[in-house]
Amino acid sequence: MTTTTLSNALRSIISKAPQSARRLLIKGGTIVSMDAEVGNFAKGDLLIEGDKIVAIGPDISAEGAEIIDAGNMIVMPGMIDTHRHAWEGQLRRINPNSSTLEDYCNGTHFSFAKHYRPADMYVGNLLTALGCIDAGITTIIDNSHNARSAEHSDAAVEALLDAGIRAVHAPGAPLAGDWDKDNWPRDLGRLKAKYFNGDQPLVTLAMMSQIDREIWAEARKLELPIVTEFFGRTMASELDALFQDGLLGTDNIFNHCTDLPDATWEMLREAGVRVNVCPRSDAHYALEDGVCSYQSALNHGMKPGLSVDNESSYSGDLFMEMRVAFYLQRSMAQSCRHHGHSHAPAPVMMQELLSAATIDGAAVAGLADKVGSLTVGKQADIVMIRTDDINLYPSNNALGSIVHAAQPGNIDTVIIGGQMRKRFGRIVNLDMAALEAATEESRKHLFAETGYIDDPFAETFSLPAA
Known part of the structure; x- marks a missing residue:
């Protein structure tokens, strides 16, 4: 199978239509910046233009920007x-x-x-x-x-x-x-x-x-x-x-x-x-x-x-x-x-x-100049965590909620390089049925080639004796 054939067969799993460059204003979130000079905000805003963070602070105005309501959310670096x-x-x-x-x-x-x-x-x-x-x-x-x-x-x-x-x-x-x-x-x-x-x-x-x-x-x-x-x-x-x-x-x-x-x-x-x-x-x-x-x-x-x-x-x-x-x-x-x-x-x-x-x-990773904190000029790699989910509410401490209590199901939004990758708790543009079909075909091939017998209750991993 050539790489071109491979791509044509599997790349429909994720829609490739690029999101247009746009201004996004994340509004009213609890911001954990991981940048000592920026600090944290109990309630603050973050503005994205294209793939970069261009402003962080309280009450940012950005005419024409798409508003993302971050009320009851923690906004943190990816x-x-x-x-x-x-x-x-x-x-x-x-x-x-x-x-x-x-x-x-x-x-x-x-x-x-x-x-x-x-x-x-x-x-x-x-x-x-x-x-x-x-x-x-x-x-x-x-x-x-x-x-x-x-x-x-x-x-x-x-x-x-x-x-x-x-x-x-x-x-x-x-x-x-x-x-x-x-x-x-x-x-x-x-x-x-x-x-x-x-x-x-x-x-x-x-x-x-x-x-x-x-x-x-x-x-x-x-x-x-x-x-x-x-x-x-x-x-x-x-x-x-x-x-x-x-x-x-x-x-x-x-x-x-x-x-x-x-x-x-x-x-x-x-x-x-x-x-x-x-x-x-x-x-x-x-x-x-x-x-x-x-x-x-x-x-x-x-x-x-x-x-x-x-x-x-x-x-x-x-x-x-x-x-x-x-x-x-x-x-x-x-x-x-x-x-x-x-x-x-x-x-x-x-x-x-x-x-x-x-x-x-x-x-x-050699990327500290690009990611890792919410800093003006860095890439917009951002995660938003819902704090009104039952396992996190009430969120009396933002760091405690992240480190000690949050789990992937609490993540509402993920932005990478200014592009929306997860929104409202779901991966964007994912054909889950196609992903499942490709995964099952791969597992079937690998199990058949090794003789592995699928057992959902197995205590230990083993293959049939040669």
Whole structure:
């Protein structure tokens, strides 16, 4: 199947009619800006012209602007997921009791991934991107470690473009099965020329790779960020030589960073490596000591982004990541105090977790000058949360409502680059029946190829014996 045929077959799922550039005035909302200079407003307005925020404050007048009533709503920046394997979208919760990293790989890389067609990459990425938008996530770093061919990578990029999400797409080598090794990482140059020539502003290119000097050098020739899964003492032992040779830098993005020695954290900080942490993933898959590295990053003067990682075991929303990080940190801090440790950390506050999900995540993605806060001149990536829903009403504290109580169903409106992507609680221009049909066809293919027997009550993931 060619990419052109793929696009013609699946792109009717989302209407492609572009929304005209217009002035939008969000009126009377509780504004959480995440910008200290802008501040917050118990009741304020926000004006969008084209793809940018042009004014924030009380009682803004804008003749001819379309009014969006934000009464009884929180208006906040779109959230940023700094590490998501979007291609796995149709494998949601296929392995919910997975308890090790090997279990995760058995239910993804070592089974279904080997049989992905370009169409399956498109469906997985589209499902994930739309699910992110639905959950108020407006930007993702798409860790696409199933780039089996040029056509697979094209399909993944086209799904992100069609969904209208902001993304950093990082294709990477598959972990198992047959794939086009001869064109990796050369295909990055082709991808950059085809899709990332400045014609579209929402999706940018990176590369996903484990530590490999030669492959990293290829990415740097193309001036691409390098995304790496990084955790544990064994991987940490590889870092000293890289650091000494000047091969760590601000173009590196490290995922997890679980159970690293202090000396490794100091190298990461000094080199300017961007890091994200995975509150649920580390615990779910027993990664090293199972404790996410949020506090370790803070201890070494770094502000990490938050990461969902994948949806093969659990949900895809950042509200839950904020909560898990909050309670893990509070639990560990109190345990230290209770046992008389002299350097017990202070309890984390809601603002810090919301920063990790917004402006700090934007910095990890290399987009802090564009998104992550409600700031005049930045891109209009905006989320509006209904506070008169029964689970949030009465909203006595806006930050508390976001970090401790909100869920995707409370999100009324999502705007990305000035374009309406979710309105009145529903994804805009989505043919849900067509999405379901494409997803079921993909699942049927993948299940048939692996011999997987669909069981909605399965305790563990398994395939028939060969």
